[in-house]
Amino acid sequence: MPDWLARRSVWIVGAAVVLVILVMAGLPLIASTQIVRDRIAFQMSAWSGYRVKLNNSPEIHVWPTFRAVLSDVTLLDWNEAEPKTVLAAERVEMDLSALAALRGDVVFTRMRLVRPVLRLTERNEKLRLPAPQDWGRLNRSVETARDAVSKAPTDPDTSGLPGDTFGTIEFEQGRVIADDGNQQTNIVTSLSGSLEWPALNRQVALLASGIWHGESVSLTASSTQPLILLGGGRAPLTFSLQAAPANVSFTGSASLAGDNFIDGQLKIAAPSLAGLIDWTHALSLPTNSVGPVELSARIVGDVRRLKFEDTVLNIAGSSGNGLIDVSFSAGDPLVAGTLAFDTLNLPALIQAFSPISTGPTNAEGLSQSIGGGDFDFDLRFSAANATFGNATLTNVAAAAKVNDELATFDISDATAFGGTIQFGVRADRTEGRETVELRMVGERIDLSRLAAALGRERLVPQAPCTFSLALKGPGADLQSVLRSGSGTVSASLGPGTISGLNLDAFFEHSAAGEFFPLSAIEEGSLPIDGAEFKASITKGVAGLETAVARSGAYTISLDGLVPLAGRALALYGRISESAEDEASEEAPLSFFVGGSWSAPFIAPLTNYR
Structure with a gap:
């Protein structure tokens, strides 16, 4: 150099x-x-x-x-x-x-x-x-984008959008509050993050974390055309939300003005459906045991209606697909749709949508059933196979409807327990308290298999049965309905056995002339050729009209009252020979059944032998 x-x-x-x-x-x-x-x-x-x-x-x-x-x-x-x-x-x-x-x-x-x-x-x-x-630079920029969208809604001209340098906004330990004029309520607390927006006509990216409804939440979102997005046009949008109750992601396009249109792929994963719903304060469930849940769907719609197309729903291990439609018209939002499952966890479905609770009631005395004034439901379910405990059901069709005044859950058809079964529950809330109707119909049902699935195997006949149950009464949960309901029940049984009843032991203890617990004769079983049963139910107590079983040469009949909710029994029974010798002077054996469902006792009234 x-x-x-x-x-x-x-x-x-x-x-x-x-x-x-x-x-x-x-x-x-x-x-x-x-x-x-x-x-x-x-x-x-x-x-x-x-x-x-x-x-x-x-x-x-x-x-x-x-x-x-x-x-x-x-x-x-x-x-x-x-x-x-x-x-x-x-x-x-x-x-x-x-x-x-x-x-x-x-x-x-x-x-x-x-x-x-x-x-x-x-x-x-x-x-x-x-x-x-209106003269705010951001507001004017959005108005410019809105004009471009109004001229060409599907393909607005972005060349005229302002390109002012904006930069980065960071925030630390912030809060978002709601002010209704009377009080201020925290919406988000501990809010920290950044908004990266180099220029108004370039991509924007949001990264934020905070606490919402008591849970730490992380959110990321971005759009390549933020002004078009804010101006009412469709623009690319991606966001991801991560929290302990749920992870949510969306990739597609949206509009954040006017009717807030959205079109894209949505994914939701939560370890517990009840936990997710409780966190979002969307509605209530009668149980905390429903979960986990995963949903994947294409979501299309606006503030008036959302469609979840090609929905894949996995709830409590059951995977189904179909269409869900959510409309936001007058009144509560309506969730409607049809879902088809290969295999369905039926108890989880019942827990989620049953109009009554099997658990405690809430402070107002109403059952903690789904809905409760938050959302209305009209859903249809079908399953090639369904599980209920250890039992398997096939060709199941079910429906759930919920609104402020009425809630129903129906299994309209199912092949199960060797026959077919139908079940329905309806809760009417029009008078400020729930009036519940229960119905159950079975044809050619193996009672032992049904009892095993329900966990009620004691003294249940192992025999084919056709039965019907109809019960209606006020109540906030199942036990309340059983204590207060009225209706009818009937059953017809074919040949089989009743475990826990030994007729020879019954005669032996009766001959002693003293009362004895039913557990004293539970070794063995009672063979039956058939049985008939019919009763009217009033305020939770079934009055027997017909209760007859035939066992070989004997006919066993009962009369009296049977409480449905486990109160004291009061039955009179009679054992007689089916074809008595006209010359015989022996009288039928009569006995009294008292105690409770869990610990009944027998008191002989006459000595047959």
Whole structure:
């Protein structure tokens, strides 16, 4: 390199260093005269469209970056009589452009909000930000996008969208609150994250974490056309939400204005359906044992109606597919649809949609059944196979309907326990308390298999049976209905046996003339040729009209009262020979059955032998 060129390079480098030193030394002086609180407030207001109030003068820092630090910053609406706070932050740190500052201008490249509080107004159960002024730069940019969308809704021209530099907004330990005019309620707390938006016509990315409904939540979202998205047009959108109660992801397109259209692939996974519903405060379930649940579907719709197409639902190990439709018309939202399962966990379905609870009631005395004024349901289910404990059902068709006044769950058809079975429960809430109807019909059912599935095997005949049960009464749970209900029950049994009844042992203990527990004759079984049973139920007590079993040469009959909810038994029985010798002088054996369902006893009234 020639000497003159080397000397020139040294002078250039030296001049640049001197210039940098002068700029660094002069920035505080420039800031003290040019970058004043009014200029910062003006720029913040120009972007947001809100009134900006700075209670203290900014602190200017030059190293390691040129930035301003403001304390006690407030954004308010433009109500002159009673301005309301929109956003308040304890501290705001701004990275500023040094070159713009030298020109006497303020350009933000990064803003950090420390402990900000965003206040939403709550009216008619809807949350909104107070409206900014139309001249706000963000608002004008969205209006420009809205005009482009109105001219070409399906393919708006994005070339005219503003490309103003925006930068990055970070937030730390913030809150979002709802203000209904009377009180303020936390929506999100411990909110931290960032909004990366280099320019208004470029991609935006949101990363945030916070606490919502008592659970830590992480959220990421991005869109390549944010202005079109906010302006009512369809634009790409992806988001992901992660929390202990659920993970949710969406990839597709959406519109965040007007009717809030959405079209894309949705995935939801939760370790417990009841836990997810309880976390979102969407509705109530009668049990906490339903779960886990996974849903994958294409979701299409707007604020009036959402369709879940090609739905794949896995709940409690049962996988089904079909269509779900959610409409938001007048009244409660309606969830309707049809789902087909290869294998269905029937107890989980019953627990989720049964109109009555088998557990405790809530404070109002109503059962904790699904719905409860939050959502209405009209769902159809089918399954090639279904499980109920150790039992297997085939060709199952079921339906669930729920609204504020009426809830029903029906298994209209199922092949099970060697025959066919139907089951239905209906809860009417029109009078402020639930009046429940239960019905069950079975044809050619193997009672022993049904009893095993229900866990009620004691003294149940092992025989084919055709039966019907109809029960109606007030109650908040199953036990209440059994104690108060009225209706009818009947059954016809074919040949079989009754485990836990030994007729020879019965005669032996009766001959002693003293009462004895039923457990004393439970070794062995009683063969039967058939049996008939019919009873009328009044206020939870079945009055026997017919109760006859035939066992070889003997006929066994019962008469009296049987409480359905485990209260004391009061039965009179009779054992006689089916074809008595006309010359025989022996009288039939009569006996009394008392005690309870769990521990009955026998008291002989006459000695047959």
